[in-house]
Amino acid sequence: MPFRALKKEVRELIEKALKELGYPTVDFLIQEPPSLEFGELSSNIAFETAKKMGKNPYEIASEIASKIMLFEKNLVKEVSVAQPGYLNFRIDEYRYFKTTIHHLLNEKPGYTDIGKGKRVIVEHTSVNPNKALHIGHLRNVVIGDVIHRLLKYTNHEVIVLNYIDDSGAQVADIIVGFKFLGFPVNPPEPNIKFDQYCGDYVYVKVNQTYSQDPRTESYRRVVLKELENPESEIYKFARNMIEKVLIEQLKTCSEVNAYYDCLNFESHIIFSNTWKKIFEQLREKNLISYASEGKNVGCWVYKDESGQEKVIIRSDGTATYIAKDILYAAWKLGLVEDFFNYEKFFVQKNGKMLWRTTTSEGEKDHPIFNNAEMAINVIDIRQAWLQNIISEILRKFVGKESDKKYIHLGYEVVSLSRDTAKEIGLEVGDKEFVHMSGRSGMYINADTVLEKLYKLSYEETRKRNPEADEKWLKDVAHSIAVSAIRYSLIRQDLGKILVFDLKEALKLEGDTGPYLQYTYARAYNIIEKYGKIPEKVEVLDKLVEDEEYTLLIELSKIGEKIEEATIKLQPNKIAEYAHKLCLYFNTFYEKHPVIHEKDESKREQRILLVYSFTKALKTLMELLGIEAHKRI
């Protein structure tokens, strides 16, 4: 990794100089200066030393600079001092660029081995199986999927799970609709997706019925009870409905390139024995306590670090929802024996087998889906408090010496912009945005957005490629639609509400996924037209233009960027970086000819640059789950 090597070299140069000067060791930073005019790297060492010794930072910087000796093999070429005391470093371009290009032509550009030997579970999607995915669920899917891709790329052993809440109120509601309120089991029109029919129609109507006639709510209680009995007719019926919805939901997920290893059904988390064991341990470790007075009298409760109480075991001895989560979390980290049975579900579009948990004996020969040292759970931020309790309990449960970690990766919700909310007929009042609600039908389905995007990009692609065949057009149009939606859901910081605006989402220009795809195609086109990649160029002495320099420097940071995004679980960093690279590339592209460059060695070096760029961009696009086409 060239940029890291450069940083390391600079640090060593400074440390050596400090030693020679006899200055004390202090913490200091190697940073990127605000402008490349100052150099490629800079350090605050003089400020830190000055603080400690009560001297002038500029003088100290000068002293350090004078002690730094540079040799032929160094990546750094020049050291300078700037007011009020910065120590700036300039690279030896030829040497550094050669290292960079060499690195990018590797099998895996930007590869870092931070995940070696680490087993990680990523759980995402986890949509109740009674409705189609809306645009908010899709944010979850895309975040989880990109995290999984990042971890995988950095050599983690990753397991992707999708938790299916098959025994909750939401599923019960559609069963009420079918069994008690007379909704037909088949959609009125055959081309309606079953998940959409259940969510958009049955679920919404059933909830309307509840509020119009509260007596009907008793049906839900009946169904919920029946769902606990695997022998009951309602259970078998529900199982069938759930599977039909699930298959449709998973179609949407695979449309946007998200795949899973296993579906874990809530109803299969066997409570009795396993829960008792872990309950005993929680009690032994004093993590939960019996409330003998107060509002939770008779319950076993957990007191969180801020003193708030949460009931774990009700006064009637039954476990609450969070108890099940604790057990499930313990399963993920391999703290309890594996209580699930597994069976094969189907082979996904990416060729990977999808497994699911089962009430039957299942298959003995199945992959191990738990026992991770880190469990990342992508769940929206409204669950933050409960999730924090689970993390706390597990942290205390495993003890300080353990590396096992339960992580809630929270993200803010997706809401609808004024315009988009109005468009689907919602009351907006004077609000800037409106929250979605599944129960009242106030949302936009993921499939709807995808379809609109598809039509748009199909037209655009056809216009640009009038001679192209239908299959290619469809393929590319679909992939552009996916890139647009994925990018728009991932480009923003997880902690910010994503205000979804349909008009905005349908843009294919600017800071979007299609912009990356377009840039890739443009760059690739050069390589294809030229017809060959030059043999290794020994010196890169002709890449002297500003635009080449900026692009190369930015390219050299790929490993650091990937590592940072992975460690900090910030997938938006990848989108941002890829976009920046494309900006730099397009600037270069507009200004400097490659194929038409007359100087042969300059031409060859530019080809190498463009080729390295395509390799880097393709890597980043794969991490984002966006396809790189040779032509769009």
Added chain:
RNA sequence: GGGCUCGUAGCUCAGCAUGGAUAGAGCGGCAGCCUCCUAAGCUGUAGGUCGGGGGUUCAAAUCCCCUCGGGCCCGCCA
């Protein structure tokens, strides 16, 4: 009432962890660029009291305190 979170250009967002050198992009506006590698592109230009106030510091968008505004969470529901 308790807790969490967001507030940076007309709009959508980076930057804040580790305080530093002129606060960055995209969209939208305006003015331009296709006899030359894909104009889903590029160039130029206008646009910012970094919500407000105070503090710490040689230095604050960044740290601390207060405050205003938006959003969320706080059931022996899941």
